[in-house]
Amino acid sequence: MPAVLEISGLEKTYRSRRRGARKALDGFDMVVESGEVHGFLGPNGSGKTTTLRTLLGLIAPNGGRMTLLGQEVPAALPQVAGRVGAIVESPQFFPNFSAHDTLSLLAEAGGVQKQRVTEVLELVGLRDRATERVRTYSLGMKQRLAVASALLKKPDLLILDEPANGLDPGGIREMRTLMRGLAEAGMTVLLSSHILGEVQLICDSVTIISRGRRVAYGAVAEVLAQHAGGGVTVRLE
Numbered sequence: 001m002p003a004v005l006e007i008s009g010l011e012k013t014y015r016s017r018r019r020g021a022r023k024a025l026d027g028f029d030m031v032v033e034s035g036e037v038h039g040f041l042g043p044n045g046s047g048k049t050t051t052l053r054t055l056l057g058l059i060a061p062n063g064g065r066m067t068l069l070g071q072e073v074p075a076a077l078p079q080v081a082g083r084v085g086a087i088v089e090s091p092q093f094f095p096n097f098s099a100h101d102t103l104s105l106l107a108e109a110g111g112v113q114k115q116r117v118t119e120v121l122e123l124v125g126l127r128d129r130a131t132e133r134v135r136t137y138s139l140g141m142k143q144r145l146a147v148a149s150a151l152l153k154k155p156d157l158l159i160l161d162e163p164a165n166g167l168d169p170g171g172i173r174e175m176r177t178l179m180r181g182l183a184e185a186g187m188t189v190l191l192s193s194h195i196l197g198e199v200q201l202i203c204d205s206v207t208i209i210s211r212g213r214r215v216a217y218g219a220v221a222e223v224l225a226q227h228a229g230g231g232v233t234v235r236l237e
């Protein structure tokens, strides 16, 4: 089976009058295999957001290749967005809508069959609370609703950008259970983070990025053992 995502030699230079040229990605490579939770770890400013925005078709890279399930995808085109589901900002929902109403509305707008709403509610463990208003939800539950909405279109890859931001330890544990459950259900998740502990707790494998280049990758335990005290600066919790 081909990798869900394969990126090779990705290049991105931002140019602005004030700051001149800034190389954000410098030949970046990454491989995410099917059914895994893959951590994308790197310090602030290392190029994670630039990579994710490229994956979502929001910005065009200056060079490199990207394939989804072995199929080359032209970067920055709308078809990329349909195949990659993402939660990249703090989720905002109508507080007086229930999770079921919210997802039904999104499904209708996106041309997704109603049946899928029940499936995603089940997948994220919100089925029992699906008819309650979102304003009664904890932050962790809102995160799960955001995951559910990203899953509506059955994406090949689910991207989560700093999902544990603002969550308490209980919320982080819930997030871990959810990620593991999704992987067991055959989904592939890319989790971007600058927190080593989060990646260690949740992910199977990891890619470490520093200054726009991949500096390490592989099974989490091996990579982190090799890099303990090494040249990669990550915030430890």
Ligand code: ATP
Pocket: 014, 015, 016, 022, 023, 024, 042, 043, 044, 045, 046, 047, 048, 049, 050, 051, 194
């Ligand atoms: P963070 O976690 O802080 O968002 P990051 O790893 O996601 O960091 P990027 O946001 O991809 O890193 O930034 C990589 C580099 O590109 C940084 O040096 C940043 O200053 C620069 N950069 C990012 N966006 C722009 C932009 N729109 N214009 C100019 N430079 C940018």
